[in-house]
Amino acid sequence: MKFFTSKEVREKFYLKIKSKYRFVIMNNDTFEEKFSFRLSPLNIFVTIGSTVILLIIATTYIIAFTPLREYIPGYANVHIQEGFRSLKLKVDSIEETTKEKDLYIQNIKNIIQGSNIEENIPETYKNIQEENDLIKDKDKNKNIGIGENVNTNILAYLYFFKPVNGIISNFYNPSDNHYGIDIVTKQNEYVKSVLKGTVIFSDWTNDGGNVIIIQHEANILSVYKHNSMLLKKAGEYVEEGVPIAIVGNTGQITTGLHLHFELWYDSNPVNPQDYINFN
Template sequence: MLDLLKKLFEQRRKKITVMLLDDSKPDEDNSYKVYPNELFGLILVMSLCFAAVVALIFMLTPLGGLLYSTDDAAMRAQILEVSEKAISLEDSLQQRDLQLREMKNIIRLSIDTTLAMDQRFDDFFNEVDPFQNNDFISFEQSGTFERLSQNEILFSNVSISAPDFPSKYPVQGTLTRRYLPEEEHYGLDIATKNNEPVINIADGSVFNSSWTINNGYVISIQHSGGVVTTYKHLSKLNKKEGDLVLKGDILGEIGNAGVLSTGPHLHFEIWRNGVPQNPEAYLIK
């Protein structure tokens, strides 16, 4: 067959005679005059017509689904993947906006807050001399009560006195990651067990007490002198915005809270006038 096509191609510009011989009728002469170019053209036209008919069948009938089903499934999978990434990116942007708003509040340091007072601060604002009240109580240690002398009350003015540093670590545990500003890690990570109490390190007032997707419960304390402390990955909060807190107060409990948490730990930050500080310079074991 290939030899025949080769011969026809070589003689394509000539008129040739094709003879058909029937062995059962040797005397019968069946000869035809053909032009190879016209034969090749006819074959090409028939091939194109056949390809067009097949294409139309696949395009206009359910048979096309058999051909394109795999590609469609792959495309749908890619669309779903892109959609999930877009949703995750939107959540991340919303969380970033929330964090930026919190940072703006920290940097401004000019929040006009009506502080919620508890009974420990009543004597500061009574017309009666507060030093006549010997029942003033400090919660320096959880579950214990300590009577403060008149001099201790005099020098415990939360809104004026500078924070008392260095202070003890806010939670007992193991330091797993230090202050690394070049990696945008502006605090300390302290691994500990679940439900461990988180202790306030200095007198101040709560200006942020909220839940975030990345960091679980977060609480931030405004101290005098432009100092702000922030505690992240809490599973429970004991204080709310506007509360006045003393050094040693329990702010909440540790938990494995937030999508950025890889285990029960506290992320602790210290800022001064909007600039992150190395907490290790303010703490002592």
């Protein structure tokens, strides 16, 4: 048995992979040579290796620099990420807006019940407002004292109907928790809406008796208390000057036949005499 040295084995291997072969394609009937080329095991190895390397490079490029990577498990879609971020901002802003609405509704309940009004409105998420162009800054989100430092310029450009004919017996005094005026008038006098708007409350309360509240444009609210009869229901739309109730003397906090009238702007009470001529 013949043994080969390592050098002889290497030489034999090199000769084997460098050996030339001829690949021929022939016509089966005529044996005419149609196509042929020479190759060697080394050429085949180099060709296959180069192809694999090129495929790896191409796949890496596709994964790293083209949108096709989004179809590979584990890679998130950029548009989906942006969509989730946008939805998160909207949810946060809706949550904060809901809190403000809850505070607004609570203040309406306080007005109806004659309770103290929340003086401070919570700050909104300022960082969210900066990131989300759809979120607008609102002045009402600042800390505002009841009846103080309220920008009421818009009210000066509106024409308010007089709610009822009569004489003012008790004036606006927020320091004494009297957020409106009392108007003494004759019996069965109609109470009229000062502006067009939607009735948001029309019912009985212990302190105010028959109370009706109307939401107007520009975040204006008008309140009418101690009525003997309510002529409009919650949800109804009324025009300015339309009768909505009849003056009365209902409720626990009353001293006689009169209308207690309040005017609110941006969740803050304002003096009705500044904008309505009661003469």
